Amino acid sequence: LLAGCASTPTTDDDAVSIALVRQLSSGDYFEQWLTGARAEADRLGVDLDVLEANGDDAQQATYLESAVTQGFDAIAISHGFTETVQPGVADALAADIPVVTFDVDSGEDGAITVAQSDQQLATLVLDQLVEDTAGEAQVIYAYVAGFAPLDRRDEVWQEVLADNPGLEQVAQVGSVSESTAAETAAQVSAALQANRGxxxxxxxxxxxxxxxxxxxxxxxxxxxxxxxxxDISTADIEVITADGSPWVATAATDPANVGAVTIRAAYLAATGGEVDDTIEITPALLTRDALLEAGVTTIQELTEAFPELSTPDIAPAD
Ligand code: SR1
Incomplete structure (x- = not known):
């Protein structure tokens, strides 16, 4: 077998087999998400095959079609674009393979969708920005169009801008790649130097x-x-709580929990269990002050201090 290719899903004839086809994998969010997905698959006795496209959309489409041909019991898809995933999702549904999508609009009604509540996530952190600045700020905005969660957050930003005439977007930056943080840093640096206010x-x-x-x-x-x-991760907590950090607020779910929910939804769909067509996971506002006050240094400590970040009651599966 080639590494990363869909294998024949028969390591254990009785086990439920799930193919997880991901567009993006690098960065804290995606690593933690996968850790949660794998742990939940282990807990449920699921054979999980993870197919990483690493940002290659054509590869993601190929992996998806391959998962359909291989006859997995369910297919989960994380991120991607409608035009990339729609044909594969349509083929899966036509073959009676349930599909769960996270953060991608498949364009197909029959798929179960999982998302963080991106509207609420953006609202939580933007309310904090408006409160801290009394609605008067010159703002650099990081955004790349086309990614479903970023597009949903962008709708909220546009509303907040319209409602607060004292807020001015002075520049828009952003890039999504295998080195997003470094590329964004270079763009933000240029935008800061061009917009001293x-x-x-x-x-x-x-x-x-x-x-x-x-x-x-x-x-x-x-x-x-x-x-x-x-978003939040152990590395993010370190950055936020460092002395003099300018990152004063984030709104987030626990990515591992979101990965686990996605696998549970796929498992339930594959085994005839009850699962909602649309699943939304509620984020929490995490300010720098609150993290410092709680003395939180890792994502494990965070989920203990903020138990609402774990949602075993969403798509529950024993
Ligand atoms: C490029 S999309 C990045 C987002 O996907 C997930 O929804 C995370 O919250 C992250 O912010």
């Missing part, structure tokens, strides 16, 4: 936020510009 950065993806922090540190602007981000 910048007071806030809205960076609603942790790789964007880490890039923004790097740029501010390089330019010595940590005291003048505050970062409002999204």
């Amino acid at each position: 910048t007071t806030a950065i809205f960076a609603p993806y942790d790789e964007f936020a880490k890039g923004a922090v790097l740029a501010l540190q390089e330019l010595g602007l940590e005291d003048e510009v505050q970062v409002y981000g999204a």
